[in-house]
Amino acid sequence: MPEERHDPYAVLRIPEFRLFVSARFCITLAMQIQAVVVGWQIYDITKDPFSLGLIGLVEAIPSITVALYAGHVADIVPRKRIIITVLSVLLFCSLALLFYTLDIGKVLHAFGTLPIYSVIFLSGIARGFMGPAVFSFMPQLLPDRKLYANAITWSSTTWQAGSVAGPAIGGLVYAFGGVTAAFGVDASLVLLSLLLYSFIAARPLPLSEGPKLKIKESLQTGLRFVFGNQIILSALALDMFAVLFGGAVILLPVFASDILKIGPQGLGLLRSAPAIGSVTMALFMAYRPITFNAGKKMLWAVAGFGACIIVFGLSEIFWLSFGMLLLSGVLDSVSVIIRSTLIHTLTPEHMKGRVSSVNNIFVGSSNEIGSFESGLAAKLLGVVPSVVFGGTMTILIVSFTAWKADKLRKLSL
Numbered sequence: 253m254p255e256e257r258h259d260p261y262a263v264l265r266i267p268e269f270r271l272f273v274s275a276r277f278c279i280t281l282a283m284q285i286q287a288v289v290v291g292w293q294i295y296d297i298t299k300d301p302f303s304l305g306l307i308g309l310v311e312a313i314p315s316i317t318v319a320l321y322a323g324h325v326a327d328i329v330p331r332k333r334i335i336i337t338v339l340s341v342l343l344f345c346s347l348a349l350l351f352y353t354l355d356i357g358k359v360l361h362a363f364g365t366l367p368i369y370s371v372i373f374l375s376g377i378a379r380g381f382m383g384p385a386v387f388s389f390m391p392q393l394l395p396d397r398k399l400y401a402n403a404i405t406w407s408s409t410t411w412q413a414g415s416v417a418g419p420a421i422g423g424l425v426y427a428f429g430g431v432t433a434a435f436g437v438d439a440s441l442v443l444l445s446l447l448l449y450s451f452i453a454a455r456p457l458p459l460s461e462g463p464k465l466k467i468k469e470s471l472q473t474g475l476r477f478v479f480g481n482q483i484i485l486s487a488l489a490l491d492m493f494a495v496l497f498g499g500a501v502i503l504l505p506v507f508a509s510d511i512l513k514i515g516p517q518g519l520g521l522l523r524s525a526p527a528i529g530s531v532t533m534a535l536f537m538a539y540r541p542i543t544f545n546a547g548k549k550m551l552w553a554v555a556g557f558g559a560c561i562i563v564f565g566l567s568e569i570f571w572l573s574f575g576m577l578l579l580s581g582v583l584d585s586v587s588v589i590i591r592s593t594l595i596h597t598l599t600p601e602h603m604k605g606r607v608s609s610v611n612n613i614f615v616g617s618s619n620e621i622g623s624f625e626s627g628l629a630a631k632l633l634g635v636v637p638s639v640v641f642g643g644t645m646t647i648l649i650v651s652f653t654a655w656k657a658d659k660l661r662k663l664s665l
Contacts, residue, residue, distance in 0.1 A: 260538040263403045268452050269393050273410040275448035276386070279339065280411050282441035284418025286346065288523055289426050289434045290372065292516055294365050295505040301635060303365065304502050305627015310369045311376035316613055318380040323609025324470050325381065327602060331389035332454040334381055339446040341378040345371050346439035353432040380612065387608035391596060392455040401541055404592045409534035412585065415527030423520020458601035474606025477599070484598060486657035487550070487591045488611060490650065494554045494587075497645035501526070502626050506635050512570050525574045529581025530588075537589055546590050547663030551654050553586040558646030565639030594663070 263269050294303050326334060348371045394403055425434040478484055501523065508519035542549055560580035567573040599607045629638035654661055 260402065263394065263399050263406055266393065266395075269390075269403065269406075271448050271452050272390060272393055273407060275445045275452075276407065277410045277414045278441045278445035278448065279342070280414025281418045281421070282342075282346065282438045282445065284415050284523070284527075285422035285425070285434060285438045285441070286349065288419045288422035288516075288520060289431060289438070290349070290368060291502070291505050292423075292426060292519060293431060294368060295509070297365055301503060301506050301630045302627045304505060305630070306369065307372060308502055308627070310372045311379070314373055314376035315380035318377055319384075319609045319613045320471050320474075320606070321467070321609075322381040322612075323384040323474060323606035324467055326384035326388050326605025326608065327470070328457065330454050330457060331385045331392070331605075332449065332452060334385035335389065335449050336446065338378045338382040338385065339442065339449060342375055342382075343439065343442045343446060345375040345378070346435065346442050350432065350435040350439055353430075353435055383612040384605040384608040387611070388601075388604035389455070391601065391604065392458075393452070397597075400596045401593050402538070404596060405534055405538045405541065405589055408585065408589050408592065409531055409538065412527045412531035412534055412581070416524050416531055419523030419527070420520040423516045423518075423523070426520075427516045470606065474603055474610060477603060478607055478610045481598065482657060482659045483547075483663060484595060484607075486653055486660040487594060490550070490554055490653045490657075490660075491587060491591055493649040494557060494646045497642040497649070503630055503635055503639065506630070507573065511568060511635070512573060514570055518570065522574060522577060525577035526581030526584065529578040529583075530585035531581075533582045533585035534589065537585070542586070542590060544664050546594075547660045550587050550590045550663075551650055551661065553583040555647050555650040556580075556583040557587070558643045558650065561643035561646065562640050565636050565643065 264273075290307060291304055294307060295301075297303075349368070352367050352371075390403060390407060391397075391400065394400065421437065422434055425437055478488070504519055504522045508514050508516070508522060512518060512522075514521075557580050560576045560583065564573050564576040564580070567576065595607060595611060596604075626638060626642065629641060632638075633641065
């Protein structure tokens with residue numbers, strides 16, 4: 253029999269999947285614009301890197317708190333309904349941030365940064381429900397499990413493309429149009445994402461294997477599945493600790509303002525650099541998917557990510573810093589796509605909400621906790637030493653994982 257030819261555009265021929273990735277692009281663009289503007293706004297008010305770390309903590313606490321329950325909900329409530337509800341809350345949050353800027357003297361001068369942190373806290377709750385719902389809804393749009401890897405690659409590409417354009421757009425709009433214009437663009441994109449999702453037909457929940465479980469039993473089943481699978485558990489733990497210690501993005505306003513001295517326009521470019529690398533690698537992987545020695549390649553990619561963060565922390569040259577962040581995005585994309593593919597492949601459909609919620613606790617929220625860790629380390633050690641320390645810890649964690657997780661090391665997709 254002739255060898256089956258890989259079609260990199262297979263899922264893009266599915267109309268509802270195109271709506272899905274378009275909606276995901278819009279919401280990613282909006283959240284990235286919001287992150288850049290909020291970060292610059294808070295640092296401009298406080299001039300304290302620790303306040304940037306608090307942004308991550310304020311978002312992570314509610315997200316982690318609701319994560320397991322959100323996964324349970326995603327397995328018992330139609331996923332589209334959850335997504336529409338969450339996007340409505342995120343639209344409210346974007347409009348609230350926009351409202352605060354319309355009378356900035358009265359609101360922000362009276363309460364400092366508290367109104368901004370309050371909105372971020374609410375958006376953290378919403379995003380805690382968003383992750384499991386989107387993760388488990390995407391496979392329902394596909395007619396064949398063989399399309400999972402292709403769909404994950406394009407979904408990741410879309411997310412990274414939004415992450416490329418968002419920070420650059422946010423920085424430029426903030427620089428030339430002001431904070432009100434930037435939050436206006438943010439709110440408009442959230443609304444567009446909501447409209448695009450509304451055009452996708454709802455899907456019934458997958459049939460559960462076995463009797464209906466109570467909440468506690470349902471959550472325990474999901475946790476047992478993850479902690480009983482060495483491949484999934486080690487992949488989640490690897491990414492969690494790498495992001496926890498290796499994330500320097502939250503400190504970019506400090507690098508842009510005080511070290512590289514490039515202003516908000518340069519901050520937007522730095523924020524975009526990892527995503528430029530990620531989307532480039534994701535597009536390449538759509539044509540040349542990783543199959544053999546996927547585990548080893550994932551380990552090397554995360555180790556390389558840590559090395560890039562070390563060089564970035566030591567750099568005082570803009571283009572070198574930009575290049576290291578770009579390369580870190582290339583390597584991170586390899587890890588993300590491999591991890592997402594193996595989770596989708598190894599998880600039963602009726603458990604994907606719960607497994608995704610554990611994934612969000614391990615990986616998704618570690619972005620925000622990593623932001624807090626970076627802000628705290630920067631306050632205690634200094635900005636540059638804290639970034640170098642984080643990159644070094646990432647490499648050590650990869651070495652430990654490679655030693656202990658033999659099944660991940662030998663994994664082929």
